[in-house]
Amino acid sequence: MRGLLHGGLTLLAAFLAHIVFGKILAQPAFGVNPFLVAVLLFGVVKGDLAGAIMGSVAGLVADSFSLGVFGVSGAVYTAVGFLTGWISRRINVMTIVRFFVFLTTLSALAIVLRLGLTAAVIAERIPWSHGRLLLQPPATALGASLVFAVFRSVRRRYAR
């Protein structure tokens, strides 16, 4: 029940970030996707199964506000959410550099999977945006790292 509440709140926070900062964050120059940030963080904090469920729901929410194929983000985020939780339980990713590299890799994987799946089902061309698409993984990882840092410091304060 508590996990459900946490998941709901995380999704709500991502949705609010999407509403409030959507126009700025979605620009290729920033490339931060609040839904992907939520999936990555939930996967790291709660584990693989929770990451997959969060990915599934957050992906569908993102898809419902997108003209892309409904279900593509759901499928991709399910896989990424699961992998985030699964890998983070097997290797130590809790140092700053490792955490950033880990999330950058998974964000890049999310983009590759989404482009691959979209290209496979509707033969859509890749939206490179003059190469700025490549900025999205580190930008998303940076966003997620910042949110995680805030989350950890708040948790520590409450634990004392």
Place this chain on the structure above:
Amino acid sequence: MPLSRPERNKFLVVIGLFVFQLILISVQVPLGEAPTIAERALFFVLSPLQGAYHAAWGGIAKAWNRYLDLRDVEIQNQALRDDLFRFRQENLRLRNGLLELRDREAAARLLSGLRTSFLIASTIGVDAMNVQKSVVIDKGRSDGLTTNLPVVDGEGRLVGRTIEPISLHEATVELLTNDNCSFGVVSEKSKVVGILSGDGRTGQCRLKYILSSNETLEIEEELLTSGFDRIFPAGIPAGRVVSIKKESSSFKTILVRPYLEIPNLNLVAVLTGTPGKRP
């Protein structure tokens, strides 16, 4: 090593979720960009949240602005009175000019239609996955919106058109930079007619079907809607030509920079009934 039962169950749930998404994809693919029932349902449930946030934030911002505005309200009031007087005079002259130029009844119909011919809306959401494709506005079916209504920005420049899903108080606007968005345009000076198509990869547009032999179109020339597509009325500025290339094919490759600026797209006007639209 065999998996334990909880591990196996976990993998089954994840595979189940993945298969569920693949089923959704397989339902969506034959429909193209038309939304499925599930997508419509999610949009109907979640889009009011966007509207509620913007209404609340708008209320706070308005209250704050009212407080600040109190200081110089007298000066502004005087300036607005002057403006109003001038606009009334201009309006009167234009009305008289119009009545002289056109058939009286047609002119009266046009003037009565002007006030209800557009609807002001705020953009309350962008497409997080494909920023060049669509935005969500805070007007919907209850405001009389349907699909295929032209949308312009504050300067009267083309933004796109309304498409499904449209809920009671929110609607989706397909941007002119979307890959599937195509419409007729005509160049301002040389009167070259072509089809402007979105290019989601670059956030620009392509002017199609201009023969390689055509030499009249120039860089920086403005493109206006032609009205031939029967969706967009004629004469709406859409963008400027940025590059013209001759390639081996029969047609030129022409890139167009649209006027559309998503970060500055706070208010838009939906043209609900467009006087002077081509029949």
